[in-house]
Amino acid sequence: MTVKITIDCMGGDHGPSVTVPAAVSFVRSHPDAELVLVGLEEPIRAQLKRAKVVDPREIAALPVVPASEVVQMDDPVEVALRKKKDSSMRVALNLVKDGSAQCCISAGNTGALMAVSRYVLKTLAGVERPALATVMPNRKGYSTVLDLGANVDCEPQHLLQFAEMGHALVAAVDGKERPTIGLLNIGEEVIKGNEVIKRAGELLRASTLNFYGNVEGDDIYKGTTDVIVCDGFVGNVALKTSEGLAQMLTAMIKEEFGRSWMTRLMAVLAWPVLARFKRRVDHRRYSGAALLGLRGVVIKCHGSADAYAFEWAIKRGYDAVKNGVQARLAKAMEENASPLAGTDALSSGASGGSVDPRIALATVSPKV
Amino acid sequence: MTVKITIDCMGGDHGPSVTVPAAVSFVRSHPDAELVLVGLEEPIRAQLKRAKVVDPREIAALPVVPASEVVQMDDPVEVALRKKKDSSMRVALNLVKDGSAQCCISAGNTGALMAVSRYVLKTLAGVERPALATVMPNRKGYSTVLDLGANVDCEPQHLLQFAEMGHALVAAVDGKERPTIGLLNIGEEVIKGNEVIKRAGELLRASTLNFYGNVEGDDIYKGTTDVIVCDGFVGNVALKTSEGLAQMLTAMIKEEFGRSWMTRLMAVLAWPVLARFKRRVDHRRYSGAALLGLRGVVIKCHGSADAYAFEWAIKRGYDAVKNGVQARLAKAMEENASPLAGTDALSSGASGGSVDPRIALATVSPKV
Incomplete structure (x- = not known):
């Protein structure tokens, strides 16, 4: 199975200069991964060129989906939510919502990412606050x-x-x-x-x-x-x-x-x-925090992450998908639920896989 | 000038077996210090004997003031405040209040120490909460x-x-x-x-x-x-x-x-x-936190402190007195005050002295 993940390439303090090299490095070591690069086309393509992506398999594993706007690190939540409807963050999350991808990774503004994720993906039933x-x-x-x-x-x-x-x-x-x-x-x-x-x-x-x-x-x-x-x-x-x-x-x-x-x-x-x-x-090895309680896997990476840290965050999302974390989470919540807990079983990936799930959602430093 | 400090010998997880040896060691290296040992007389005297306090100067520098009750580490604030009126903590603070000593050191229950200190010493004018x-x-x-x-x-x-x-x-x-x-x-x-x-x-x-x-x-x-x-x-x-x-x-x-x-x-x-x-x-070298906003110097030591850490807490109190921290604090608050700040100038020690004041109130670990 191909693990398809959307990358909000414009998020974080460094944007494509960090996110694209991390994505390239990741697909080179994970043949079953497809990373959808979302954002301003020109800087993304420039970084792909710089990373010497010429092999047809690599080109196929790194499709670019254009998004015309960027949620800045200091943008108020309202701006991200109401004004920037074609932001890389929003487009990347939309692809998870419509089932085109199983996970979204972003190093963008935490407040904005939480609000847009919640708006686009919605919360699991019973979850008041992700x-x-x-x-x-x-x-x-x-x-x-x-x-x-x-x-x-x-x-x-x-x-x-x-x-x-x-x-x-x-x-x-x-x-x-x-x-x-x-x-x-x-x-x-x-x-x-x-x-x-x-x-x-x-x-x-x-x-x-x-x-x-x-x-x-x-x-x-x-x-x-x-x-x-x-x-x-x-x-x-x-x-x-x-x-x-x-x-x-x-x-x-x-x-x-x-x-x-x-x-x-x-x-x-x-x-x-x-x-x-x-x-x-x-x-950096613990990079990538999970937004829990949503109808989809979203991993938030530290805004100041370098390519090494961002690649670890991609790995978290990849492992989460490989281990069927979303399905297991929804199922476990249903089973263990108090009356308050959600009962929606929403699967975003196949179960099983050999990846250590304990580190699937590990992080040390989400930037808030 | 003699620096006179009361020691709540019964406070902390270990009581006199930690507080008394620390006090003995302290007076041996600080000839101008007088440490008033407050608590149950028998265990205090036993520890003094064990520490071989026989020199008349040392005996004079370590007077024992009996107190018949002990505030336990898990005593509710009300018990410390209303039931145990002859606790070592209370008696030690009373000696600061009546001017017999310039400072009190305790490794006792933080909530109780704060409440009893506040009741006995009162807050500086304008200070709502120490x-x-x-x-x-x-x-x-x-x-x-x-x-x-x-x-x-x-x-x-x-x-x-x-x-x-x-x-x-x-x-x-x-x-x-x-x-x-x-x-x-x-x-x-x-x-x-x-x-x-x-x-x-x-x-x-x-x-x-x-x-x-x-x-x-x-x-x-x-x-x-x-x-x-x-x-x-x-x-x-x-x-x-x-x-x-x-x-x-x-x-x-x-x-x-x-x-x-x-x-x-x-x-x-x-x-x-x-x-x-x-x-x-x-x-342990940063042991000793200050209760600020009271009409007297009170230093709280970590409940689990050993003798080395407790001795550092005594040092904090000693340095605070030597540097006239209480007087300086009251004066500075008066000068820099907003309408909310206290205006009482209350001195609890002489100004000046050569001790590094920056570490006078240092700590890393008050047990709450």
Whole structure:
């Protein structure tokens, strides 16, 4: 089966100069992938030329679909939604909606992508608010964290829905029947937190979900639960703070090893280990967050992504399609649903496949 | 001048077995310090005996004031406030209130410490809600971050007050006349964030403070602004998430260097650099967060602190007193105040002194 994915080539800080080379590199290593390049034709073709796409198979695997408008990174949601009806983002999503493609990847403005995706694809039945979900590495493996910035003012029932979507996702892709759910709070005790959190805790305790209870910020990296639920404001701050700290620590290690000729010699001697560590913490390998709760697979890539990171985001979407994540998600939600959860079974890809589904929706850094 | 500090010996997960050895070690290296040990007499005396306190000067520098009750780490605020009137926490704070001591250090339950401090000491005029402030390291030095968990449901005017207190603190202790203030948000643009944050941004822009604008989680570690303001829920999650990530990365470095005899040899060769890095990121050296907005200096130490970390928290209090932080804070708030800020000039210590004031209120990990 060909995996057909639309690429919003104009999204992100760098547009086609990042998205097109990433797409070219991807089809060269994935013969069953077809990446539909959506956007302004001229810069896309220029980048294809630059990437020396002349082989007929490659040309066929990288069709160009023109779109005359571009959603800028600072465009208000209303502009993206109401004024730019021929934007690369919109056209790429339309192709998923009409079944021409199984997935859309965009590094565009998160607010706009969420709004346009929701408008074009619609939400799964029962889902009030889609959420941005990511997999964050921890000591034991990965945790799925949501929401990461799609919803800044949440009611308790929205947090319950995020838990249901997270449960469904992990149950589907990890094969864990009863993944544990943690509610991000400022203490383990039920009396902790603000009113929204306390009420969300009550709803979760009353639900059929495998609710572990409150977790704290450090539990994200301890791997205390399979799923961590929080509102988009808190989730976004946790994610960005993590990015900032990781960058500072990396810079400090460099500084310490660069202090003198002796420490530089030590760095050379320890290089194989340092390189391994660096590779493990390279956030670009976790690029690509999933918009959950929509009738289609949409992967959001960090706006500042380079081609390497964008290619990883394409890989997430590809793996999601190969593993039938959308079908599994809809099915699992139906099975595990509380009265609030969606019951639509919508398939956007074949089940099975050998790709590790645990990383299908991994990311470290969606730009919001 | 003798610096007189009360120690809530019963606070924290470990009580006198941590607090007393820390106090003993501290007076041994600080001849002008007098640490009043407050709590159950028997375990305190047992620890003093164990630490071989026999020198008359040391005995004089470590007077014991009995208190018959203990605020447990999981006691509700009401119990600490209404039932345990002879708790070590309460007695230690009373000694600050009546002028017998200049500062109180406690590793006890944060909610209880905040409530009892507020009840005993009262807030500075104009301060609606005291806040828990910390100094977090960044690439350029330090940023003062508040609130870290004292206030979970904040109104916009509370965030403005935190900014005013943070401004006053940094202006006072760092000698920066116009420290920059950042509002922790999920994007730089003014349209970002929830309603409380947007309104707080408006209040900050309209204030006389040197408001930089919105900052994101990674700006904490970039050092974008001198002060970072957030509600206690978000601040606590950012802090705990940072702790968790730092611990995970440290564990990963260990893992990579422990993989084989060859990597272990590399670790030995690189040891001087690794030890230096480890020391730089040791969060125990940043132990001790300040409760700002009270009529007295109160330092909260992490509940799980060991003696080394608790001694650093004592050092924070000692430095705060030596540098006349309370007087400077009250004075600076009066000078820089918006109509909301306090105007009480309350001195709790002499000005001047040679201790680096930038670390006077530093911490990484108050347990909430």
